[in-house]
Amino acid sequence: MTAAESLESNCERAARAASSARPRLALLTPAERTDALRRIAASIRARSDAIVAASEASERESAAELSLAMLDRLRLTPQRVESMAVGVEQIAAQPDPIGRVVEGRTLPNGIRLEKRRVPIGVVLVIYEARPNVTSDAAALCLKSGNAVVLKGGKEAARINREVVAAIHEALAPLGLADAVRFVDTPDRRAVELLVKMRGVIDLAIPRGGPGLINAVCAAATIPVVKHDAGNCHVYIDEHLDALEDAAEKIVVNAKAQRPGVCNAAETLLVHQAVAPRVLPRIGAALAKAGVELRACPRAKPILASSNPRPATKDATEEDWKTEYLDLILAVRVVDSLEDACDHIRRFGSQHTEAIITSSLSAADRFTSLVDSASVMVNCSTRFADGGEYGLGAEIGISTDKLHARGPMGAEDLTTFQWVLHGSGQVRG
């Protein structure tokens, strides 16, 4: 067998094994699913030492090649392993999404019709070096009655192996070991093979940088729900009244509270009527937060009067498109709310946008015209998050429009089944 054949059979074996667990999964009760998750949490705790040791070994091996941020993600202390276990228990405690009747009625011919939530089937989760995704994704998929194929990043392979061993220790006595399968290969082509398994895998959820997302979209013949990047905007409207302080606070929070995440703001749009009044103080606040600006020709002279004055460069069209994920913010003065919405439609990524306004009509127009997963009225873009929305743990934040949009919880890992109960009816 060549290496390519062996990779292919490795992927195929994992996917088919996961699929073979489906009849068993289909007959579990909610209590049995909850019990399986609690056992996984216990098993992760029991293996804590081995998981921490694997993390330390990974760190030693990779110290030379990896960034500090990446090394930090790989570092699992006993406390972090405990959080993984608690995360699984929290998912266990969430309401069970399966069997929920979304609609139902009796048809004129006496047939009782129900539209019920059912598992999707086999879910493929592709992620990079975050070992907690291994336990979270397995738990969310089991919670929603799905089998899961996990494809993690190679840097975390040693840790993932230990976490998966803990999961299997918990699931094997329940006859469910195949429900969680891990594709253990550093070969990136595995992803391309897996996303072509129509008829075996029902959904791919890639979480990661543009390289991974584009590779998945180009290769996939199975449905994909992407956890992609966010080029988020804050727009300050002409109707501001008593919201000047709030505007400043929200812009600084949206940009600087955690600049490396997808719901951080990347561009500030300011209505020309209020720009001379609010931009200088926002510029000063951003300067204090260490934020550099990329300003349009109308914003630049206004920002020059900020005290302290933020480091400012001229914005190019490239800046409007850029997700900095850093302490950099593009700033543009616009003529109207409609122009702000045009800018967002043209350059945005439909993730999250905020408007600061005292006008109800402006808030409504902005919400209608901006086609984004989340729209914030007078609050920070940073709230776009499954935990903040009360959804519990999330498998990702969908930047797609189909099936799931925005933070994606266990319920988004279900589909529907129409069930009709009759007593011999035939169609006339």
Next chain:
Amino acid sequence: MTAAESLESNCERAARAASSARPRLALLTPAERTDALRRIAASIRARSDAIVAASEASERESAAELSLAMLDRLRLTPQRVESMAVGVEQIAAQPDPIGRVVEGRTLPNGIRLEKRRVPIGVVLVIYEARPNVTSDAAALCLKSGNAVVLKGGKEAARINREVVAAIHEALAPLGLADAVRFVDTPDRRAVELLVKMRGVIDLAIPRGGPGLINAVCAAATIPVVKHDAGNCHVYIDEHLDALEDAAEKIVVNAKAQRPGVCNAAETLLVHQAVAPRVLPRIGAALAKAGVELRACPRAKPILASSNPRPATKDATEEDWKTEYLDLILAVRVVDSLEDACDHIRRFGSQHTEAIITSSLSAADRFTSLVDSASVMVNCSTRFADGGEYGLGAEIGISTDKLHARGPMGAEDLTTFQWVLHGSGQVRG
């Protein structure tokens, strides 16, 4: 400009024009959407003579090449044009799906959160020679606030042109002509170009035979919800009690009432415990309905005692996979409900399956184990239909699991937006 460039620019122009209508569509009220649809219905009625004339001309041109069934589809009498107009009015009268709040709550920090239904954006509908799809698809997309790009079959091009002219006559005075765009080319490559327009078109809905569906799936880089074929099963369980008559009636109805449609049954599975009792009478009933059988080695000798005796051939594995769309039914005797479900999982298309049983537990196990969009308990597979389910007009029957499953109405042409109303909140 070469022909290929002109085709590409033709497709691109249509898609971009549809997209340009989105801000206007986003600000329409439900009453304005309803009004637009009523005007379309009136305009179709006003152009009835021209539409009928186009249909007669198409028939004359194509009489030599097309099947009788195809010619029948193309034949639009004044009555059929009137039904198209009535269809649009019925869609106008359905509840408006846009803005519906699916969930909502106040978060601990005082932010009010709502998850609202919003339009998907630009929907591409690809179909073959059914001119009524032109008006139905346009109406369903407008009802749900979407712009639509229509790509119809070349046989109906002349008719579609007239129907689209009627739609445009109605929409132009409302500034909405671009919301419905028709790609008027007989070139099949147009489909491949359109399904790659990521960022302009949000969703493709192909309706048609396997050739069309496979071409779309292979080429698409935008999300696709397929209206694919159905290999539907009826399973007769060992627990039958007083349902023998019903079993016979349902099998005949599921197969023979309208054999050419996707929800007709293609395979009958019978539990071995009841096969000797029910198969002879079902065989006779099918023989009377003119149905030919393809039987497994266990079913064949039992069917030989049917009176009248149905024409019967030996079933091959190919028969289990075949969607006959004709008066032909495959028949297999199985050892258990679980074996029936295995057969369906292996050969089925996850469209619609039926069980005939008097046992509640068997009905529940079958429903859980069969991963199909619709499951019928003691009624005919033929009920899998948006009209029968009370959804109103349907844009298709989704054979996918993501986003929409089974009959797809106007609500399935929406996505969600999370809207958060705050008063200056930032994340801590």
